[in-house]
Amino acid sequence: MKLIDGKAISAQIKAEIAQEVAEIKAAGGKTPHLVAVLVGTDGGSETYVANKVRTCEEVGFKSTLIRYDNDITEEELLACVDKLNKDSDVDGFIVQLPLPKHISEDKIIEAIDYRKDVDGFHPVNVGRMSLGMPCFLSATPSGIVELLKRYEIETSGKHCVVLGRSNIVGKPVASLLMQKGYPGDCTVTVCHSRTKNIKEICLEADIIIAALGVPEFLKGDMVKEGAVVIDVGTTRVPNAERKSGFKLTGDVAFDEVAPKCSYITPVPGGVGPMTIVSLMKNTLLAGKKAIYK
């Protein structure tokens, strides 16, 4: 069993990005600029956004954090998006999700100029990904695929079972892994809450991507010997022994599953660190206008 070290890989990629940014700056080019918009004071969102801003600093990007109170109107937030769309100093921006219930997330995402949509959530980027065209890849699926690449895990002809059909993980990672070429060419099965005999399906998988958000869903008896297991779950399970009051728990019963795997990601330290790095990669591409002019 080999542990997939997302923390180490993400550090490596950050160093690669920092190197490229330094070269761009040395050549007199524009410093990539990421703007993060945070509405309200949700604990998870605060942490994610703080990490994104800190990572921008690490790789040499310019970053700006725009904060709004929970009671901002949809119109005000749309006006903010419009301003960022038009600001030529802003290469990419994200509006941290979830948003308060009185604001339509779909409406906000669609209002973002897809050429600055470094989260890869806009329909244009989702559609281009599905069609196999250059685009901003959604961060978590892109991070998963990058891990497979860096560990040189074979994907061609492998049966990949994706657990979960969310718009931000399940569907896009399934889409990426069925594309032609490496890392793709997988036979892909997408399972979800309505799936019957999920255990039998998992037992046939060469690669399992668990993204249901159900803590320790995948048990040892659901995984075949030698499988590759990627755990996308990050549920905060209450835990009195922790200072934070919770334990970050994946979708995989790690202790049971790990001994059977050829490769497995831990939680934390697996997919998590890759997500932010994917956002940085998109921001660099946006800064270089490598995908859209």
Next chain:
Amino acid sequence: MKLIDGKAISAQIKAEIAQEVAEIKAAGGKTPHLVAVLVGTDGGSETYVANKVRTCEEVGFKSTLIRYDNDITEEELLACVDKLNKDSDVDGFIVQLPLPKHISEDKIIEAIDYRKDVDGFHPVNVGRMSLGMPCFLSATPSGIVELLKRYEIETSGKHCVVLGRSNIVGKPVASLLMQKGYPGDCTVTVCHSRTKNIKEICLEADIIIAALGVPEFLKGDMVKEGAVVIDVGTTRVPNAERKSGFKLTGDVAFDEVAPKCSYITPVPGGVGPMTIVSLMKNTLLAGKKAIYK
């Protein structure tokens, strides 16, 4: 075994559309207007476009056919697209594929205003479909799903195996069938040329959608008792006995497979007639501005 009669269903839907168009006209509304652009003189394309124009007449749409020689430049075709985008009398239009090699199909498709993209090929429509948002559904996948609906075939929790990963059939039909709600909630497996043990995977399927373009690929011993089989293949296999010189052949070895099925589509007369009807449905939606303003 029950034969899925695409011809009868498509006639029924055409009658429904014609009824609605008559009501729109009676109320003084605008007649939906579809424009088809045909480049060159490919036999298949000629037939398809002629059918589309004829079907427009049947349902009471206005239709216009624009023809270009094979040697039209990309710039000229883009100018045509631009003109149609701006023409407020045109509700929807299609550029018949394939195009000559010197013209980028991606470029042409992306140039079409997605609000008039009644083929559902533009990245915005592909992305919105994947995200489960209202959009113009790509015609063949939409026709397949409509057949399942009209025959009240259960899909929730069913294992659907899609053979083929093309941008116009395999990927979008997989995407539709994994969405929440009916007709969706399937566990979906996408197989393709790189898939190993395709026979074993097909044997587990409750629903098989064959869209590889390989005549009679799916044999009797690859299908379990009671399966639903949808045949999307339409290969022109040379046949001296036919007046046309060819026989339209599906991806399913019909004589072997049919006896095992609960439902099966024939070729021709199954999915084929549904494709044009889906285009008409999109055109009606475009005329009513039901999806985009």
